Amino acid sequence: MLLQVDGLGIHLSGKPVVKGLGFHLDAGELLVVLGPNGAGKSTLLKGLAGEHKIAGGQVMFDGQLMTGWSNRDLAKQRAVMPQRVEVNFPLTVEEIVRLGRPPEPLAQSMPILMELMELLDIAHLQHRLAPGLSGGEQQRVQLARVLAQIWDAEGPVLLLLDECTSALDPAHQQHVFSLLRRLARQRGFAVLAVAHDLNLAARFADRLMLLHQGQVHIEGLPSEVLTEGVLAEVYGLSARILELEEGYPLVIPRDDAHKPGYSWASFSRLAPEKPSCRQAS
Numbered sequence: 001m002l003l004q005v006d007g008l009g010i011h012l013s014g015k016p017v018v019k020g021l022g023f024h025l026d027a028g029e030l031l032v033v034l035g036p037n038g039a040g041k042s043t044l045l046k047g048l049a050g051e052h053k054i055a056g057g058q059v060m061f062d063g064q065l066m067t068g069w070s071n072r073d074l075a076k077q078r079a080v081m082p083q084r085v086e087v088n089f090p091l092t093v094e095e096i097v098r099l100g101r102p103p104e105p106l107a108q109s110m111p112i113l114m115e116l117m118e119l120l121d122i123a124h125l126q127h128r129l130a131p132g133l134s135g136g137e138q139q140r141v142q143l144a145r146v147l148a149q150i151w152d153a154e155g156p157v158l159l160l161l162d163e164c165t166s167a168l169d170p171a172h173q174q175h176v177f178s179l180l181r182r183l184a185r186q187r188g189f190a191v192l193a194v195a196h197d198l199n200l201a202a203r204f205a206d207r208l209m210l211l212h213q214g215q216v217h218i219e220g221l222p223s224e225v226l227t228e229g230v231l232a233e234v235y236g237l238s239a240r241i242l243e244l245e246e247g248y249p250l251v252i253p254r255d256d257a258h259k260p261g262y263s264w265a266s267f268s269r270l271a272p273e274k275p276s277c278r279q280a281s
Contacts, residue, residue, distance in 0.1 A: 002027045002156050002190045003048075007057030010040075010047045017043045019214040020057070027156055030184045030191045032201040034225070035211035036235050041194045042083055044211070045162050048192070049080040062156045079149040083162040083194075085142045087130040093117070093141050094126045100148030112151050116144040119179060121172065135167035143176065150189075159183070161193040165200070173197070177204040198251045202226055210234060222248050 003025040010018040018040045025031050035041050046052045048059060050066075059066040061078070079100075087096060097116060101109045117123040120140040130138060143164055150157045159180070165173040181204045183189040195201050201208055202222040209219045212234045218225050226249045231237045242250040 001025065002062055003158060003192070004060040005048075005057070006060075008044070008047065008054065008059065009056030010043050010052050011055045012043065012052070016055070017214050018047060021211075021214070021216055022057070023209055023216060023219060025158075025190045025192055027190050028184050028188045029206045030181050030193065030204060031207050031209060032205035033192065033194045033209050033211060034196070034198065034201060035217075039211040040214040041211055042162055043214075045080075045160050045192070045194055046082075049078075049082075049160055050074075061158065075149065076153055077150065077156055078158040078160065079146045080160045081143060081146040081162060081164050083166070085138075087138065090129050090131065092127050092129060093122055093133070096130055096141050097144045097148055100145040109148075112148060116147055116151065119147075120144045121175065136169060136172060139164065139167045140172065140176070147183075157187075157189045159189055159191045159193075161191065163194055163196065165195070165197070173200055174203075180204070181206075198226060198231075202248045202251070226251055 001024040005024070006022045008018055008021040009016060021040075021044065023031075033041050033044065043052060047054055048066075061069065061074075066074075094113060094117070097113050098106075098109055101112065114123065117126060120143055122137065122140050122144060125133065125137060125141070130141060133141065143161075146159070146161075150159070161180075165176050168176060177193075177200055180189075180191050180193065184191050184206070193205075205222060207220060208222050208225040210217045210225050210230065217234055218230055223243065226241060228239060228241055231239050231251065238254040239251050240254060242252060244250055
């Protein structure tokens with residue numbers, strides 16, 4: 001296994017946020033991390049990226065403690081995309097993607113830059129200034145930059161992605177996750193991606209890991225994780241699950257899908273919903 005996490009603990013402001021968490025990730029695998037707000041998903045990723053100090057446990061990467069890697073060597077094998085990256089400088093798309101490359105002549109970088117911009121559907125934005133782009137376009141630019149860092153890496157590659165499709169339209173969400181799965185299966189990348197979209201995760205992930213209150217609640221195939229009971233217990237979500245012919249589950253929230261214990265007193269004072277034209281007819 002490429003990444004092995006055992007008993008991981010991370011504290012923020014003196015409070016435990018990730019508690020005794022353990023899992024593994026193999027080369028060639030796409031693992032999607034799910035969980036409600038505050039479950040510890042981003043904190044976990046930041047701990048693996050070295051942004052948060054680890055309070056307990058250990059992280060092994062390619063058979064060696066992560067702390068034993070030099071920053072220079074780790075940058076060649078591990079790339080990280082945080083949840084939010086703001087670009088306020090007048091840099092072009094091409095210049096931002098090139099930031100992911102090591103110091104090298106532009107002529108050497110250009111084939112990789114063009115390949116990645118084509119893959120992320122941003123080649124037509126090559127000379128546009130980043131601050132003028134939409135949120136989804138900027139997100140695809142940042143993903144291209146992250147991939148540029150390890151595109152020609154020799155040896156194992158670990159991708160850590162925090163909600164890398166949150167600003168994308170449905171077509172580009174599908175496109176990006178399809179690309180991530182191909183990078184895992186065809187190039188052997190180990191990809192750990194934090195996401196909120198249950199159906200997107202079910203469609204493309206090899207495995208799902210569902211966090212709850214800083215711990216692994218359940219881990220396994222999408223059909224094992226996305227069950228009515230698990231969704232009700234962790235999210236407080238009332239939903240039904242359809243098993244599609246393609247082999248993955250589809251989560252359909254029910255009309256009464258809400259977290260038990262919430263006060264709906266104010267909601268009950270609203271005027272009743274008017275029937276739609278379709279219903280009225």
